[in-house]
Amino acid sequence: MSYGTIGIIWNLVLGTCDFLGGEKNGKLYYFDAIFLFQGEIKMELEGVEIEDTFAEAFPIKVARVLITAVNDKWALEAAKETTGFGTSVIMCPAEAGIDKIASREETPDGRPGVYIIICTFGYKALEEQLLARIGQCVLTCPTTAAFNALKKEESEKEFNTGFKLKFFGDGFESEEELYGRAVSRTPIMGGEFVIEKNIGAKEGVAGGNLFILAKDQMSALTAAEDAVFAIGQVEGAITPFTGGVVASGSKPGSQKYKFMHATINEKFCPTLKDKIEASELPADVNGVFEVVINGLNEEAVSEAMSAGIKAAVKVPGVVKITAGNFGGKLGKYQLRLYDVLR
């Protein structure tokens, strides 16, 4: 369906709407169909319905660190260990993940590098997590160095994590300027550990999300994997859950167990579709996975959601994309799917 057609339909329905679609390199870059279905307006991307809803997101404190190493293997190993046990602050000490692979041109030392983002709800916890995670998982890792990866002008806070870690050198360490940055250099068994003295932090955004609904579990899973892979290219955003995908999207509180703060979101559980009355799953949906996104700011999270949706709708079997929210009552940010796809 051409952009012209979309425009015509939209005009028929509501009047003009000049933000709804566009063309780039011969590809429509968001909706490819907008139509009336049983009196309701439906929008589609690659034949997949995009629900008119929003992800509800929250402020969180974030730090961004660049880990470099002698090769990509060790930069990635360090990034994975450092951001491990970091899916949700409900019971993890932080939410953390790999932001993206750095190009060699971007790294101060010209070596392979990986950007990571670590998030907690307060700055005190963030400082503790930076010290513990970098001290235990990067400093200890072969050939690594660690650099601040937030711009000075966007940082609200700076933690002297690199300065504190220098004391591990027991007097053999030095403080220097290297690659135009103030660093501490500590001799270790494996050679030397270089870390920038100050690591910046700021308020970011947690809880951006997508729900991917597909005919079967494996179609939904493949689509979620693809969404995570696409988000991996977006600067400033992470998917903190295991492999980037959430299998157990939840609702706040519990109907049955007063002591539980969060329990299953039964309306989106395929195996309960026919056992409850209020299921939100279409008849042909038997697989649902969620992708949760944190980022440096609203723009990064929006861009990540957009990249994730565009990747997911390419996968055969995907039926619908929606998002999770609390009716707009809890979160500061409302990331509407139609807006992020613009």
Add this chain to the structure above:
Amino acid sequence: MSYGTIGIIWNLVLGTCDFLGGEKNGKLYYFDAIFLFQGEIKMELEGVEIEDTFAEAFPIKVARVLITAVNDKWALEAAKETTGFGTSVIMCPAEAGIDKIASREETPDGRPGVYIIICTFGYKALEEQLLARIGQCVLTCPTTAAFNALKKEESEKEFNTGFKLKFFGDGFESEEELYGRAVSRTPIMGGEFVIEKNIGAKEGVAGGNLFILAKDQMSALTAAEDAVFAIGQVEGAITPFTGGVVASGSKPGSQKYKFMHATINEKFCPTLKDKIEASELPADVNGVFEVVINGLNEEAVSEAMSAGIKAAVKVPGVVKITAGNFGGKLGKYQLRLYDVLR
């Protein structure tokens, strides 16, 4: 080197000694050379000197969990996230790692699986870590299930982690017997989460280790990687540090900073070799990495050390294998290199 050993070696030099070596499939399976060098006895494996010293190890509480999933990718993703931020209890909430890949025949549900081991110094912390790590990193992960992987008869404790996690099901969950095990089954977005109700725990061993000394940093690193890969085949043992390798082996306390509990082991730092008097590094050694091993028991840790040494000595450029200890004053276990190689 103890007097007893010297006696034995003299016997070897002068006559037969049937425990010091052996042959299997045409390969010597431990020492391939024992000789007098400047009045001192040296032992070699593949031309690499094995120092007559021991790793000093400690009791720790351990749990072993089997994670299964629809494929090896997701079993491994879950295992990595669950054991992340778990290198050393100095500042991580646990020491954790992948034990080994399970064969399909071994898994209760016949799917791909990965064994992990989680360690803390007390049982209370271990129970908390099991609940948090499985609840946040396995339950949330696509297609996974979790099973107790300690035998009943070797368990000292059982934690009802699986029972506790069932409440996430908000009444839609069930308790059943499945594959001959008592499990809870919780419907989730991604399908269903199955977990064994009780997870066993016992006293294990932490701090087994090897030091790999090589002519250059990259030779030592390649050898350490190979050692970690070989240890990955040994049942009941993990290498909890990032990628299994430690770049920053430490000594207790500090000479200069009273507030530090651990600082660099300068005697093994290549860049300090010519700057301090007591360096333990031979003139031709410029690269040193350590592999730290935790396990279910002394035998598993010993076997892992042996597998690691045998792999490391195969790498060109490796000069010497030694181990770290505190003179035998601190640890309950002394794992002598000559003994583990038998």
Add this chain to the structure above:
Amino acid sequence: MSYGTIGIIWNLVLGTCDFLGGEKNGKLYYFDAIFLFQGEIKMELEGVEIEDTFAEAFPIKVARVLITAVNDKWALEAAKETTGFGTSVIMCPAEAGIDKIASREETPDGRPGVYIIICTFGYKALEEQLLARIGQCVLTCPTTAAFNALKKEESEKEFNTGFKLKFFGDGFESEEELYGRAVSRTPIMGGEFVIEKNIGAKEGVAGGNLFILAKDQMSALTAAEDAVFAIGQVEGAITPFTGGVVASGSKPGSQKYKFMHATINEKFCPTLKDKIEASELPADVNGVFEVVINGLNEEAVSEAMSAGIKAAVKVPGVVKITAGNFGGKLGKYQLRLYDVLR
């Protein structure tokens, strides 16, 4: 389905049948349901229908080589390059693939290793392919060595590939016995290349196969990936196609183009299901992938088919397993699904 089997099944329906199923570790290890459906007998494994048909397979000449290297990365790189462009002898010079990862105990030099299998329809072509593939992809690869991996007693032929490759040494090479094998050792830039002088060959089996039918393309694909992964553990069998999976199962000849020797198997194409009359796809099947298996002998191929089926049926969305044949007219071997699952 043969009369014998029918009789047995009737027995099962009416009474006991102790060979059709079994239990091991609390798991049924083949059929978990056999019942009458609209007058027809159906067999199921994990709720997936297993069709009573057979894979038709052919004799082919095979060689098996063990490649070792300083680490698993390089052993695998060598194995992949050496077996690349090797899916089908229709237009590839060989059918080739990775058999399985060797344990260190199995490799003559105690290093990480990978077994590969190379197949052609004649011995002359096999000798040429061994020389070209090992000479160009293993000899040239960092740190590798190559050993014969067929037992003497099962070999019908021996090719002096290792002897021929020694001339690359320009007189600096040597012929020796190493690890109890006659090898040539050639000094190269990267160190030294060791290769066993003679590589054995024998008649093997090509064309074992499975068809995996699922509700959707991604479910079928995930199941095929899992089948390939499971077959990767079976000794003596390879899945020569790209990533082990065939997306384009074919029929011999063509209805429309006389010059074509093989064209699409339209009866199994989901997008043609409603356009042709003779589709073999059930109404709920929208995804089909094939796994093709070659092996050292009928037993290895059968075992691989069994392992593949058992893995595939575990994947949600899989509906039916069948296999490809030519009515038994062309191939020497008929590998019946019911038999291989026993």
Add this chain to the structure above:
Amino acid sequence: MSYGTIGIIWNLVLGTCDFLGGEKNGKLYYFDAIFLFQGEIKMELEGVEIEDTFAEAFPIKVARVLITAVNDKWALEAAKETTGFGTSVIMCPAEAGIDKIASREETPDGRPGVYIIICTFGYKALEEQLLARIGQCVLTCPTTAAFNALKKEESEKEFNTGFKLKFFGDGFESEEELYGRAVSRTPIMGGEFVIEKNIGAKEGVAGGNLFILAKDQMSALTAAEDAVFAIGQVEGAITPFTGGVVASGSKPGSQKYKFMHATINEKFCPTLKDKIEASELPADVNGVFEVVINGLNEEAVSEAMSAGIKAAVKVPGVVKITAGNFGGKLGKYQLRLYDVLR
């Protein structure tokens, strides 16, 4: 050493030379030291000597194809199989490799993609290889599509590979315009295979190369791996050998065996250093690996050599970078190390 200092030294030696160095983001981007050593001028990058020599390269015919798939896994699997058994045309039917990972924005169908390059010495062989490799390794591979990845204006030839492959559809195929390209679409078991009808070809460059000399084998190998990884980011260039690295750099002909066209380059074999008179290896060099580069044109190969050198010199233990040539007698292109580093 600052650029100023380099200039001064260079001025002292020869006069001005304004092309020799530069600064970007605070980093010198090529030589960081140029000095007189025993009457000879030496240039260094990160402390590693860069020899003043050149790689001698040759014309070759090349095609560039973009393979897309449902996810990065399958795009890569297809690319690997298609370019396998493709290290050197001495005995492989083509030289082939992965050029680089495509961004989703670049791929016509918006899916993950991988660019590959296939090279042969003549266009006839190239057409055959395109048909065989794409037909057997891409068409057969789950979820893939294949597109021409040479610009019309740079192509000298076009092969109708996509048109020929359509006959596999046995009449069920169609020819269409899709994403602004003329393609054929063939229904297959796995769904549908889309391929652009015409694939462009041109004259490219083969035999760009680097020799990496290091203190030890593992340092040289790690550096070669890093060089290959860095070249992986350069558009239009491949490293066709196994894992991108050559362990067995050769000389033309043989001193001893008249029938051999190429034998070891003994002057660069570490184990022969003390056994021959004309070794080119410095006393402290014990590890040498080569990286061979083919590309679409001289610029791409030069850029790849530069990226490879800059990555290699970062690895501890690397002593010297040089290149292989035949005294300039054989090849059309002379890629001087000093020039490519500009």
